[in-house]
Amino acid sequence: MDITQAIRAAAEAARPAATGGKVADYIPQLRELDPHRFGLAVVELDGTEHVEGDVDIPFAIQSMSKVFALTLAMQQCGGERAVRREIWERVGREPSGDPFNSLVQLEHECGIPRNPMINAGALVIADLLIENCDEPVAEILNLVAELTGETISLDPATAAAEEQFSDRNRAMGSLMAAFDNLVNPLDQVLDVYNKQCSLMMSARQLARSVRFLANDGIDPASGRQVLSSSLAKRVMAVMLTCGTYDAAGEFAFSVGLPCKSGVAGGIMAVAPDHSGICVWSPPLDAAGNSLAGRVALHDLTDRLDLSIF
Numbered sequence: 667m668d669i670t671q672a673i674r675a676a677a678e679a680a681r682p683a684a685t686g687g688k689v690a691d692y693i694p695q696l697r698e699l700d701p702h703r704f705g706l707a708v709v710e711l712d713g714t715e716h717v718e719g720d721v722d723i724p725f726a727i728q729s730m731s732k733v734f735a736l737t738l739a740m741q742q743c744g745g746e747r748a749v750r751r752e753i754w755e756r757v758g759r760e761p762s763g764d765p766f767n768s769l770v771q772l773e774h775e776c777g778i779p780r781n782p783m784i785n786a787g788a789l790v791i792a793d794l795l796i797e798n799c800d801e802p803v804a805e806i807l808n809l810v811a812e813l814t815g816e817t818i819s820l821d822p823a824t825a826a827a828e829e830q831f832s833d834r835n836r837a838m839g840s841l842m843a844a845f846d847n848l849v850n851p852l853d854q855v856l857d858v859y860n861k862q863c864s865l866m867m868s869a870r871q872l873a874r875s876v877r878f879l880a881n882d883g884i885d886p887a888s889g890r891q892v893l894s895s896s897l898a899k900r901v902m903a904v905m906l907t908c909g910t911y912d913a914a915g916e917f918a919f920s921v922g923l924p925c926k927s928g929v930a931g932g933i934m935a936v937a938p939d940h941s942g943i944c945v946w947s948p949p950l951d952a953a954g955n956s957l958a959g960r961v962a963l964h965d966l967t968d969r970l971d972l973s974i975f
C-alpha cells in the first residue's frame with residue numbers, strides 16, 4: 667500500500683481513540699495541550715516525507731529526549747568498550763516492569779537503574795553528559811538540530827515547571843548518589859534532565875531525527891555516522907524493550923518496532939531500512955503512552971508490513 671494512503675487511513679482509524687485517554691496534568695504546559703491535536707509523520711530514508719495532521723506544531727519531547735541523550739553519551743564515550751564500561755556498568759538494559767519513576771526497584775537494585783529509558787537511568791546518562799560535555803544541553807540541541815536540519819530550542823517555562831515538579835526525580839537522584847552512582851551535584855544533573863525534557867519539536871522533526879537509527883547509525887541527510895551500526899542496534903533494542911514505559915510488551919506485540927514515547931503524547935518509532943516515524947496525540951492511556959498514537963502505529967505497521975518480526 668502507498669505510504670501516503672496508509673498514514674491517512676491509520677490517522678482516521680486512530681483519531682477517535684484519543685477520547686478514551688487523558689492529557690498529562692502534572693504541569694500547566696502539559697495540562698493545556700489540546701486533546702484534539704493529532705499528527706503522524708513518516709520520513710523515508712531518501713528524505714521523502716509523508717505527513718498527516720498537526721505535524722509542524724512543536725511540543726515538549728519529554729521522555730523521548732532519553733534517546734538523544736543516550737546517543738550523545740555513546741558518542742562521547744567514543745567506542746564500544748568505553749560504552750560498556752561507562753554506561754552499561756552504571757545502567758542496566760532490562761525492562762523495568764515498574765512505572766518509569768519507581769523508587770522501590772532502585773532501592774532493591776542498589777542504585778543501578780534498570781535501563782536508560784526510565785527516569786533514574788536518564789539521570790545517570792545526564793550525569794555522564796556533564797562529565798563529558800562542556801555544555802550538555804547545548805550539545806543535545808546541536809545533535810537534534812543536525813538530525814532535523816532545523817534549529818531546535820527548549821521551552822524555559824516547561825523546564826521551570828519540570829524543576830518545580832522534580833521531587834520524585836530528586837529522590838531517585840539522591841538514592842543513586844547514596845549508592846555512588848551519581849558523580850555530579852544533583853541540582854546540576856536535574857537541570858540537564860529537566861531541560862532535555864523541555865525541547866520543543868514537531869512530529870515531522872522527530873520522525874526525521876530517528877532515521878539514523880533506521881539506517882545503521884548513519885544520518886541519511888548528511889551521510890554522517892552518528893553512531894556505529896552496532897551501537898545504533900543497541901539503542902533500538904533498548905527502545906523496543908524499554909521505550910514505552912510499562913507497555914513495551916504490548917508495543918512489541920501490536921506495533922513491532924523500536925519506539926520511545928513521551929508524556930506530551932508523542933511516540934517516535936524506527937522502521938529499520940525504511941523510515942523514521944512519529945505520531946502525536948496528547949491523551950495518554952493508563953501506562954502513560956499516547957492512546958491514539960499506539961492505535962495509529964499499530965494500524966500503520968500492519969498496513970505497511972513494517973513490524974520487525
Ligand code: GLU
Pocket residue numbers: 727728729730766767785828835863927928929930
Ligand atoms: N519530565 C517527565 C518526568 O521526568 C518526563 C516524563 C515522561 O515523558 O515520561 O517525570
